[in-house]
Amino acid sequence: MAKKIEVLIEALPYIKKFHKKKMLIKYGGHAMIDEDIMNSTARDIVLLKYVGIEPVVVHGGGPEISRAMKKMGKKPKFIDGLRITDEETMDIVKMVLVGKINTAIVGTICFHGGKAVGLSGKDGQLLIARKKAPQVITDKSGKKRKIDLGLVGEIEEIRPSIINLLTENDYIPVISPVGVDRNANTLNLNADTVAGEIASKINAEKLIILTDVPGILEDPKDPETLIKKLTVEELQELIKNGTIRGGMVPKALTCIEALNSGVSSAHIIDGRIKHSLLLEIFTDEGIGTMIVP
Ligand SMILES: Nc1ncnc2c1ncn2[C@@H]1O[C@H](COP(=O)(O)OP(=O)(O)O)[C@@H](O)[C@H]1O
Ligand SMILES: CC(=O)N[C@@H](CCC(=O)OP(=O)(O)O)C(=O)O
Secondary structure, three states: OHHHHHHHHHHHHHHHHOOOOEEEEEEOHHHOOOHHHHHHHHHHHHHHHHOOOEEEEEEOOHHHHHHHHHHOOOOOOEEOOEEOEOHHHHHHHHHHHHHHHHHHHHHHHHHOOOOEEEEEOOHHHOEEEEEOOOEEEEOOOOOEEEEOOEOEEEEEEEOOHHHHHHHHOOOEEEEEOEEEOOOOOEEEOOHHHHHHHHHHHOOOOEEEEEEOOOOOEOOOOOHHHEOOEEEHHHHHHHHHOOOOOOOHHHHHHHHHHHHHOOOOEEEEEEOOOOOHHHHHHHOOOOOOEEEEO
16 A cells, blocks of 8 residues: 555656646557557556646557558558558558547547547648658669659648647647648658657657657667667767667657757657556656657
């Protein structure tokens, strides 16, 4: 019993510090492993709301999009972590992200007593994007080639009024990383980038990225080598020296951008562990990697 009380007492300074502060939670596709863990994450988000924090959720769903593409006989292709998106793929992206994952997250949060509302970047023109310029890649023979990513966008403008309207009225916004260009065309956006840019725009206190590793690791193959705390400079060094690679690079860059734009701390944590969100926010030792300016 005393242990339970201790937990609450340890959380109190954090509850006070973060009262009425926005927290941007990026819920990655690799962290959505089963119904049980999705329920647990949704319950944690509801708890954040009830202790006075304002959670805003941006979700991914890359693995689920790839599964749906394969079912329809299409082969997923990525350049620097961005999915090459033709028109048919864009339809699949919309179906999976907006139609399936967004509604599932909204439904689960509501089931646990939160007032979640689903949005895509089209709602209230939240995410205005422009088509991304072709990427330059170096092929095996050392030749540089330009590759058009198709309907992939980069953010041009964020109109956060719909988010503020919802949080001010105690709703929890749940956002799909789908943008709209100035001619009303739909563009596929990277969910990490969207999370970081929204976090900066709404002056979030924290950006928390839920993924499928314990955090940033000194040796990506060894989960025991978790780095608990880093500064932006130290993080930049880890990217430069190749410790951080693959899917972790866009996450690290997103954290750096957000911290440089006024977000107080960024966290990369293991979304497959139950209550990792609460452990990171409300305990002294945390659970993943915390990055500070
Ligand atoms: N230094 C590192 N520490 C942790 N993970 C790393 C590191 N370098 C590369 N990674 C890789 O980054 C991956 C996370 O990125 P990604 O697969 O895109 O996740 P998500 O789908 O959650 O967005 C990890 O599974 C891991 O393989
Ligand atoms: C342009 C682009 O690549 N968009 C991503 C959007 C989903 C996403 O980012 O999901 P995760 O966070 O689970 O990786 C995609 O199509 O996979």
